[in-house]
Amino acid sequence: MAGRYQTIAEDLRQLIAAGNWRAGEQLPAETELASLYRASRPTLRSALDLLQAEGLVEKFHGRGNFVRRPDDRTVYDSARHTSDRPPALRVKLEIRQAKASAALASLLQIHAGALLTEHEYVSLAGTSVRSVARLYVPHKVAMLDCPEGPLSPWGDNVRDLLTAVGVHVASSAERITSRLPSAEERELFRSPAPVLAVERTSMDTTGQVVEAALLLLPGDRAEVLFTTHTHVESRGKPDDL
Template sequence: MAYRHQFIADELRAQISTGRIKAGDRLPSESQLASRYTVSVPTLRNALAVLQGEGLIEKVHGLGNFVRQPLPRITYIGGSRTADAHAALAAGLHVSVRTARLKARGILTDLMQVPAGAALIEYRYLSLEDESPHSLSRVYVPGDTAQDDGYEAVEPSEGDSLVSRIAPNPPLAEVREKISARLPTNEEAMTLRISTALAVLSIERVVVDADGRVVEGALLVLPGDRADAVFTTHHPMSEERRAEG
């Protein structure tokens, strides 16, 4: 027999899919829904967490639970030396950018292969549709890479890496990417307005120059209900096969 919260989730999901509850509508309060289904508030919240994990509703702190608008897909294009470190964005999304100078600590020392305390510049990209967040990217470059007094003005653009814009024509040699699925941190969930029960696609991206120095590192967080990662490998044809062609 299905758990009570699963039954409630099925009921609400059916109402959303049939249009009885429309995109943008606010659900009744949690206490009202709990009373309607004769369950405790914690059980009701478990049901809502299921729908949040499926991307059907979102909880806006202080306002309640809302049915989400259909979400544009985000596609991360992997394996390229020239693709932006943040996700390639679907039409209709825009990106806000914040920058900060900081010292390498914790995971950043491993990501950038620098000692603790080394100067870094962080570029924080948040993609949005209107005011709804879609992905979070934090891109790091060594503090001596960016041009003096010009780093605040860097803006993202498709097909052009961050490093190539702040340090023209860098002799790049390698791009390394590590992808994993995990639950978001509380800060990530709040920033992206997602449930802490919704899995995210976590990508660590490192760009290395010809001298073996890390010139760009990125930590990307893409919610699992709207993100794809695409990798294409081109294999060179052998001389024999080219001759046969």
């Protein structure tokens, strides 16, 4: 038997589908909805959380709940290695000096405690966080400055900086997992939906890891695109007999 919050969520789902609230429009206040359905605030919020996880509703702190636009998604393209950014996104960058944790040391194939530079890119659409990319470069590989020009939400500027100092990336490996968000990630993305976690390592021509990236995207507002380029050799026509 469906729980009370699921029944409320289904009713709201049908009302949205019927056009009672259009994409981008605000839902009634939670107190009003709770009174309408004769439900407690926690039950009503559980229903709204379910709709957020489905990508139907988006909650903005201090403003309320809104019907999410169906095409409002951020696309991570695995073939993207430029400093271009999606036009609707605003990107913030913070640069820190840090010491490698055990997990980062394993990823970068360096000793724990080794010095590295962290570049943190946070992309936003309005006030909604759409991605967080943290990139790490060991000091023994390069000491990088602040990038110039437009910022990429995926941290591609770091690769440009590496190229500028003579470190060339020859290959990259990416591992993508889907998992439930931590309490901090749930608050950051304002959604209980699963997150997409991308772990990317980049190697030079000798196989040395020169960069590691940890990317986070909210699963209800993001998708990942993989592009494969295949080399096809041209063949001439056989000689006429």
